[in-house]
Every structure is written in C-alpha cells, then in structure tokens.
Amino acid sequence: MGFDLMRFSGRVDEELMCVICGGVLEDPVMVEECEHCFCKCCIEAWLQRQQTCPVDRSQLQTQHLKPVPRIMRNMLGRLTLMCENRKYGCATIVRLDQLLSHQTECDFNPKKPIQCTRGCGVVVPKDEMSDHNCIRELRCLVNKQKIEINDLNLHKVEANKQISELKHEVSLLKEYIKALKIPTNPSLQIIQQRMEQDDVIRWGSSLTLARVTRWGGVISTPDVVLQTVIKRALIDTQCPLHIVNDLMENAHERRWPVGLSTLETRQLHRRQYEDYVTKRIPGKQAIVILQCENNHMGDDMILHPGIVIIFAHGVVDVT
Template identity: 60%
Template sequence: MGYDVLRFPEEVDEELMCVICGGVLEDPVMVAACEHCFCKKCIGFWLARQKTCPVDRGVLGDDNLKNVPRIMRNMLSRLTLTCEFKQQGCEAIIGLDALMAHQEECDFNPKKLVECEEGCGAVIPKDEIVNHSCVRELASIVKMQTAQIEQLVQNNNEYKVKIENLENDVTILKEFIRSLKRQNIPRLEIMQQCIERNEITSWAESLNFAKVSRWGGIISTPDVVLQTVIKRALIDTSCPLSIADELMENAHERRWPVGLWTLETRQIHRHRYEDYVVRRIRGKQAILIMHFENRHMGDDLITQPGIVIIFAHGIEDAD
C-alpha cells in the first residue's frame, strides 16, 4: 500500500501516486505495455481479483509488470515525509529513500530493539520491556541450549560417520592427484579445481542457515578490527584458506556487486533480499551469501566466491 499523502509536507506530483490506494507509490512497478505505475502490493491484490489494468482496463497479467524507470525512482527518493511514529512524538522529516532505515532506529518506534539493562543482555522490542523477565529469559535460553546439546549428542555418531567418509574420499582423491602428477597428466589442474570446489561446497553447507530480521542494520564499511574478528570466526568454522581472504575482501561495500553498492541501491533491491540463501557465520552478527547457492539472484546481487555481510544486530540461526 502507498504512503499517506498527508505525511508529505509538499504537494506530490500525480505521476508519483497510485490510483488504486490513492497514496504515494511504495515499492512501485510498471505495466510494460501502457506504462501505468502502481504500488507492488496494490496491483498484486488487484490482479488477484481481475486481470486488467486499473487505468485503461487493458488485459494484464503478473508477467506484464516490470520495475519503474530510474528517473521515477530518483523522483520518489527525493521526496520528504514525516516519520510513521509522528503521533508518538517523532518530529523528523526524512527523505523517502532513508525512511525505512530511520524508522527501524527511531527512538519512538515501539518495536525498536533495545538491550535489557537488568543484566540478562536480551535484545527485545521496547514495548515488551514492561513484561520482560530476566529469569524467564535466561531459563528459556538454558532450555533451548539444553535441547541443542541433546540434539548434538543424538546426531554425533551420524556426523562422525559422515566426516570419516568425507575424509576418506579426500584422501583417495589426493592420492589420485599425486599419482597424476607423477604421470604428468594434463588434466591435473582441472581435477584440483574440482576438489577445491567440493571442499568449499561441503564447508558452506556445514554452516547453519541464517535468519535476518533487520536488513537495515548492515555495516557496509567494517573497520580492520571488525574484519579481523569475522575472519577468525570464518577460519574457526574450517573455512578453506583458499577463499578466506577473498571472502573477507568481499565484506566491504566497495567489493559488493552493483545492486548493493550504495544505500540507495540497497533500498531499491531490499524487497529481493528474502530470496537470498543465507548462511550464518557461527556466533557472529554476520552472514555468508555463497555464489553457488545464489545463482538465481543474478550478477547484480551476487559475486564470486561469495559475500560476507556484517550487521550491528538482527542475525540468528534459522529454525
């Protein structure tokens, strides 16, 4: 649904408004044939009922929609409006392109995550602090960790067998490589690359899937100290040394693909982030987006061998 026009201090051009909801376009898409623009959610609800353009009634299907032109995105990004939490006391006037980031961190946002000051260290929404209990929180953590320990013990023998089998396979392949070296077989380099790819794939798949609850918490320019901490965490997960340095170089926005280069481009592509296959770097507020698991994202949102993204908060293991 679009943004309420009353939130904008200046008059908004009609071309930037959705005829379905009457609000300023939010996450807009355009009909390829007639170039009419609508909020993505609005046109989605509309097409669920009838397959026609709301303006000219031309035949319309989901596959006839595309992204709006850059000039329209730029015009929208230059608009300013009040914060969603104005009634709670926020008096900020923010550019539309920075709205989501502001509202996530807004002090008047009842769902802003804050750390418990009573000692348990839990990070919870502000409006839940009044009902928060450190004892209950810690008891929940103990229960969860106990269950995880029991699960690990249960799977321990199975993991040992898998690891032993993998180690045997690697030993056999390495011996085969040594044999090929002695025979000077031309395809040796290709075989070595295949083994390295298998090692990388096995390592990445050993990491837990991650859940990102706050994409606005990205640290796009981590300093050397933070990068060192994350690299050590990578190595502790048995990350192949052949890619550890390259992955950490890809932890800075200057090495990210074009779709993640700037705050503006990240806002534009934010609705696509849920399509990433994401792994968590154990124990850290950081994720790993490997190229081989994300070929569906396209070259504008993924690069070789993968991307490391560090967050201030909002990362946990997926269920």
C-alpha cells in the same frame, strides 16, 4: 499499499501516486505497454480479481509488470514525509529513500531492539521491556541452548557414523583396486563378497523392526501377482539387487528351510518365531528375515541370504 499522502510535506505529483490505493507509490512497478504505475502489492491483488489495467482496462498479466524507471525512483526518493512513529512522539521529517533506516533506529519506535539493563543483557523490543522478566528470559535461553547442544550432539554422532562408513568403504575400495591390479589374486572374489555382504547389512539396518501378532496369517504360497508387488516394494527400499531375486525365491514355502517347509513343522516350531529378528517391508503385510541378522537361529530355520514371509494380516512396526 502506498504511503499515506497526509504524511508528506509539500505537494506530491499525481504521477507518483497509485490509482488503486490513492497513496504515494510504495515498491512501484510499471505496466510494460501503457506505462501506468502502481504499488506492487496493490496491482498484484488487483490482478487476482481481474486481468486488466486499472487505468485503461487493457489486458494485463503479472509477467507484463516491470520496475519503474530510475528517474521515477529518484523522484520518489526525494519526497519528504513524517516518520510513522509520530504518534509515539517522533517529529522527524525524512526523505522517503531514508525512511527505512530512520525507522529502524528511531528512538520512538516501539519495536526498536534494546538491551536489558537489569542484569540479563537480553535484547527485547522496546514496548515489551515493561513486561520483561530476566529470570524467565534466562531460563528460556538456557533451555534453548540445551536443545541446540542436543541437536549438535546428534548431528555429531550421525556425522561420525557417516565418516566411519565412508572410511570403511574407502578401505574396501582400496583392497578392491589392489586386487584388480593382480588378476590372478584369489582374494578378489572374497573382497567382492565382503562388499556385497556390507551392502546387505546396511540395507537391513535401514528397515524398521517388525513384530508379527498373528503367525497363523502366513501366505505360504503367494501367487505371481503378489510376489511381483512385494518385489517392487523391496526394490523401492533400495534392497541390494544381487539378493532381490533370491529373497523372492525364498518367499514360497517350497524354498523355506526344513523348520518352516510345512504347516506341521511351522506349528511345531511356533515358539521359536519370537527369536527371529524381523524387518518390515514398508507399506506391506510382509517381513524379511535376513541371515546376517539371524545367525543365532539354527540351519533349519534360516536361509541365505534371507526369507521373505507374506501375511494376510498381523504385521506391525516396533516403535
């Protein structure tokens, strides 16, 4: 929307006016072909309704607009007009290219930021000073600073955790590189196993804890289609690739440990299920029970690297 013509002193050339709003051009742009000029916001609003030039009706799209020549910007900048705060008492007449800086500093600007002199020193808009309450503002500032401090502490904890993980990974890599320099070093396989185990632990900690409300809903013999769906879900969680196939092999009761291998043994060990640390496979009625998180369970209740159990229903996230 252009500047109100009534604010300007002296005559304004018609070439400096927008034919859409009738005001003096504000943030002007020009049509590349016909060179007609308009306020940027005016022509963009016009083009949302119809793709033609408002003057000669030629086809027009937004990409055909470009900034007006410098000579036109200079002509606009030399125009003089009254401050928009004149209704509040400002009688200043300024050049258009100085208007923004003047209005920011204008003493009659009701939104001019001023500092409270009653003691709190808070900067508030001028027209809000009459309703300003130092105690309320200071309380708000204290609460805001508490929130910011808590956020900083959380970021600090997370950053320290990431740094610790990076240091651990660097340490493992150094050991790995050292072992590579000595091909006959028997510790190479041990280091690789440690790195793989760390990957499994990190992946397990990224999953959401789950609770099974109906262990009777176990699908102990999932078909190939269902296993494929669950496998895809595991991969999407960035499950370490070296255990994906093993986990899916352990999704069928034929591979389950003795304590889970038959319906009778599952019923017999039902009370022990609550001792499992179970993680939800996101978006699925399925859980993964990792050996590294369930070392407290007996050998008859857990497998390496873990067990996947699929349910018809009854899996919920622990919040």
